[in-house]
Amino acid sequence: MDADEIDWNRTLREQWEHHWNHQLRDRLDGLTDDEYFWSPVPDAWSVRPRGTSTAPVQVGAGDFTMDYAIPEPVPAAFTTIAWRLGHVIVGVLAARNASHFGAPAASYDTWEYAGTAAGALDQLEAQVDVWTAGVLALDEAELRVPVGAKEPYPEAPMADLVLHIHRELIHHLSEVCLLRDLYLHTTNGAIR
Numbered sequence: 001m002d003a004d005e006i007d008w009n010r011t012l013r014e015q016w017e018h019h020w021n022h023q024l025r026d027r028l029d030g031l032t033d034d035e036y037f038w039s040p041v042p043d044a045w046s047v048r049p050r051g052t053s054t055a056p057v058q059v060g061a062g063d064f065t066m067d068y069a070i071p072e073p074v075p076a077a078f079t080t081i082a083w084r085l086g087h088v089i090v091g092v093l094a095a096r097n098a099s100h101f102g103a104p105a106a107s108y109d110t111w112e113y114a115g116t117a118a119g120a121l122d123q124l125e126a127q128v129d130v131w132t133a134g135v136l137a138l139d140e141a142e143l144r145v146p147v148g149a150k151e152p153y154p155e156a157p158m159a160d161l162v163l164h165i166h167r168e169l170i171h172h173l174s175e176v177c178l179l180r181d182l183y184l185h186t187t188n189g190a191i192r
Helices: 009-028 033-037 081-101 116-135 140-144 158-186
Strands: 045-050 058-059 064-068
Touching: 009 116, 009 140, 009 158, 033 064, 033 081, 033 116, 033 158, 045 081, 064 081, 064 140, 116 158, 140 158
Parallel strands: none
Antiparallel strands: 045 064, 058 064
16 A cells, blocks of 8 residues: 555554553543642642642643642653643643634633542543544645644644644643552552
8 A cells, every 4th residue: 555545544543542552541540639649759840720830831721720830840740640631621722622623622721620520521521522523524635734823833734733733632641640550559559
């Protein structure tokens, strides 16, 4: 099969779906609130009840906010599972779902962050479903169309954005899995 015969949409989807279905999704099952909020180092950024953060900036519209700073500190703050899931749900998925697939507008400032692990996983599943359906609906020509001013590289084709988002998902959700392993091995096996 040559490059002209490849179903590029299927190839792009399989990059993400394989990791989600065979490596990541099952590893997120059973995530506890203790794990979700656990901070392995002092002053880690997290999702916190409104008014309890000491971070330079707190973003969010609901009862919980996410720690933030502009400019980002150097070195970057260590982040909890709650923070990393918030980043994936809002910055990686929800904002792109809104920009490209007709989902409601979403930003770090306007998002209602989950106060529980189960709530965050529900938000993640919902955004993954919108993203996956959106990518599935793209035809060959749409994968070649520049993403436009909604993205930092407006001339890049949609296929480049799909690859970037999939790398971000695989990267950050693998970090979440690693933090779960660290939690398990440093808290006397308190989970599972």
